[in-house]
Amino acid sequence: MTSKHPPSSPNSNPKRIHTSPSEVLVVPQLEEEDYDEAYYDYFYDEPGTIPGTLTIGKDAKPPQIVLIDYNEHRATRVELPTPEACIPYLDSESVSWVDVRGFGSEDILRRMGVVFGLHPLVLEDIVNVPQRPKVEEYEHQLVVITRMVTPHEKDGGFYTEQVSFILGKYYLLTVQEEPETDTFTPVRDRIRTSKGSIRKNGADYLAYTLIDTIIDGFFPILEDYGERLEELEDEVVIKPTRKTLEKIYTIKRELLTLRRAIWPQRDAINSLIRDGYDLVSEEVRIYLRDCYDHCSQVLDMLETYRELAGSLMDVYLSSVGNRMNEVMKLLTVISSIFIPLTFIAGLYGMNFNPDASPWNMPELNWYWGYPACLLLMAGSAIALISYFWKRGWFQNFSAIEDKSFTKE
Numbered sequence: 001m002t003s004k005h006p007p008s009s010p011n012s013n014p015k016r017i018h019t020s021p022s023e024v025l026v027v028p029q030l031e032e033e034d035y036d037e038a039y040y041d042y043f044y045d046e047p048g049t050i051p052g053t054l055t056i057g058k059d060a061k062p063p064q065i066v067l068i069d070y071n072e073h074r075a076t077r078v079e080l081p082t083p084e085a086c087i088p089y090l091d092s093e094s095v096s097w098v099d100v101r102g103f104g105s106e107d108i109l110r111r112m113g114v115v116f117g118l119h120p121l122v123l124e125d126i127v128n129v130p131q132r133p134k135v136e137e138y139e140h141q142l143v144v145i146t147r148m149v150t151p152h153e154k155d156g157g158f159y160t161e162q163v164s165f166i167l168g169k170y171y172l173l174t175v176q177e178e179p180e181t182d183t184f185t186p187v188r189d190r191i192r193t194s195k196g197s198i199r200k201n202g203a204d205y206l207a208y209t210l211i212d213t214i215i216d217g218f219f220p221i222l223e224d225y226g227e228r229l230e231e232l233e234d235e236v237v238i239k240p241t242r243k244t245l246e247k248i249y250t251i252k253r254e255l256l257t258l259r260r261a262i263w264p265q266r267d268a269i270n271s272l273i274r275d276g277y278d279l280v281s282e283e284v285r286i287y288l289r290d291c292y293d294h295c296s297q298v299l300d301m302l303e304t305y306r307e308l309a310g311s312l313m314d315v316y317l318s319s320v321g322n323r324m325n326e327v328m329k330l331l332t333v334i335s336s337i338f339i340p341l342t343f344i345a346g347l348y349g350m351n352f353n354p355d356a357s358p359w360n361m362p363e364l365n366w367y368w369g370y371p372a373c374l375l376l377m378a379g380s381a382i383a384l385i386s387y388f389w390k391r392g393w394f395q396n397f398s399a400i401e402d403k404s405f406t407k408e
Contacts, residue, residue, distance in 0.1 A: 054127045060104035061179050065112075068097040068191060072200050075191050083112040089171075090115075095203050096171040097191075101179035103127050116166060116173055117141070126175050129162040133264040135271045142167040142279045144207070144268060147261035148214045150181045151221050156228065157254060158221050160261060163214065165207055167279050172203045174210065183217040184210060204284045211269065212291045218262060218298045222305065225251060229308050236312050240319045248316060252309045259302050266295035333388055340380040348373060 065080040071094040080086055080098075089096040103109050103126070113123045122143050125131050136143045144165040149158045161177035176182055187209050190198050198209055228251060235244050269292045273285050280288075352360040363369050388394060 054106050054109065054124060056103060056106055056127060061102035062104045063108045063112075064101040064179050065108075066099045066101065068099070068188070069094055070097075070191055070199050071095065072194075075194070075199065077192075083108060083115045087115060090168075093170055095199075095206060097203075097206060098171065098173045099184075100173070100175045101182075103175065103177070112173075116168075116171075118166065122166070126164040129177050130160075131162060133261070133268045135268045135275075135277075137275075137277060140168060142277055144211070144272070146211060146214055146265055146268070148176075148183060149217055149221055149258065149261060150183060151224065156224065158258075160257065163210075165210070167203060167207050169279065170203055172206050172210075183213045187213055201284075202281070204280050205287070208284050208287050208291065212287075212294065215262075215265070215269075215291055215294045215298065218258065221258070222298065222301045225255065225305055226301075229305060229312070232312055233315075236315045236319060240316050240323075245313075245316055248309060248312050252306065252313075255302060255306050255309060259299070259306070262295060262298050262302065266292065266299065269295060329393060333393055336388070337381050337384050340384070341377045344373065344377050344380070 065083065065086070067076075067078045067080050067086050067089060069076045069078070069089045069092070086096065086098050089098075100109075100112065106127075109123065109127060112118070113120075117140075118126075119138055122136070122138065122141075125136075125143070125145060130147065131145050133147055134145050142165075144167065146163050146165065147160060148163045149160050151158050159178070159181055161181075163177070163182070164175040166173040166175075187198070187206075190196050190209075198205065228247075232244065232247060232251070236248075269288055272280055273288045273292060348361070348363070350361070352364075354360045354362055354364050363372070366372065
């Protein structure tokens with residue numbers, strides 16, 4: 001089960017990384033029905049499924065294998081036609097980053113598993129997405145499953161996809177669910193330009209750098225949600241509508257998805273720090289502590305925004321209730337004014353014959369009877385309006401007319 005994304009444009013980068021321009025991420029637009037599929041729960045096997053079974057979606061993109069091989073003095077970027085083409089690079093002491101983008105071919109993925117000696121269950125976790133972020137240790141390898149999010153710039157929200165890391169002594173294999181989007185462009189540029197210390201360190205430092213980039217990718221998305229929540233605060237108080245309720249529900253749902261992505265990731269990073277894996281050096285563990293702090297910051301922001309979204313739901317219900325109370329008060333005042341008028345009109349509408357008795361409504365024979373009845377009704381209405389005005393019942397009616405009965 002994979003998230004659906006529109007096809008990506010062909011890769012136009014040259015073969016050699018030190019001569020290629022900076023890569024530019026093109027964020028495709030999701031259709032509404034595809035956007036909903038980004039919020040599926042974790043993958044689970046059908047009862048009775050054979051362990052190691054690969055479940056590949058029909059819309060999965062063909063894999064693109066990109067190798068970046070580097071050391072302190074050089075860096076080379078090569079697009080590999082077959083998984084077997086990366087074998088010569090794995091034997092060298094330079095760091096080899098094999099990036100597999102997409103997994104629409106079971107044959108290529110199984111051949112990749114043979115090249116890297118992947119356990120069938122590891123290959124299953126890589127392909128059958130989404131998996132819960134975790135860390136697993138195998139002989140000579142360390143497997144890290146993460147969730148990466150990238151912003152959906154046009155319509156808000158975000159993409160979410162799984163990125164799997166297989167760390168060896170001199171290599172790092174990454175498998176991305178979708179080939180179009182990722183957050184790794186700054187890392188590629190740092191390798192290409194030899195900026196920082198990335199080319200002076202090993203594969204474990206590269207893994208840390210990529211994981212840290214994934215975690216940092218949550219911050220711009222959370223900033224966007226903070227702005228959206230501020231706008232909703234004003235909308236909820238000033239002019240709450242049914243659409244406002246839908247916006248609040250959508251944000252709560254998306255924040256829950258982000259929480260489900262980052263919470264187990266923090267546990268996985270904590271495991272990398274404390275469990276003493278041989279493939280992770282002590283120096284990289286120190287850097288991972290900073291990554292762990294970033295996870296904690298993301299979780300704190302998420303919890304704050306979730307509580308704010310929940311409070312906005314309460315404010316919405318209170319605002320709608322207050323508006324309804326104002327409307328009911330207006331209708332009550334109008335009804336109270338017309339009650340005595342209806343009584344007077346009903347009283348003089350009775351069919352009594354004044355000729356049969358002097359007590360049978362003698363007012364019907366008055367010369368000024370009709371004007372007197374109208375004056376009585378008008379006086380009653382004016383007296384009630386004055387009374388209600390002094391009581392302060394009319395003070396919010398202008399707000400009701402401006403907000404409650406204004407069509408969008």
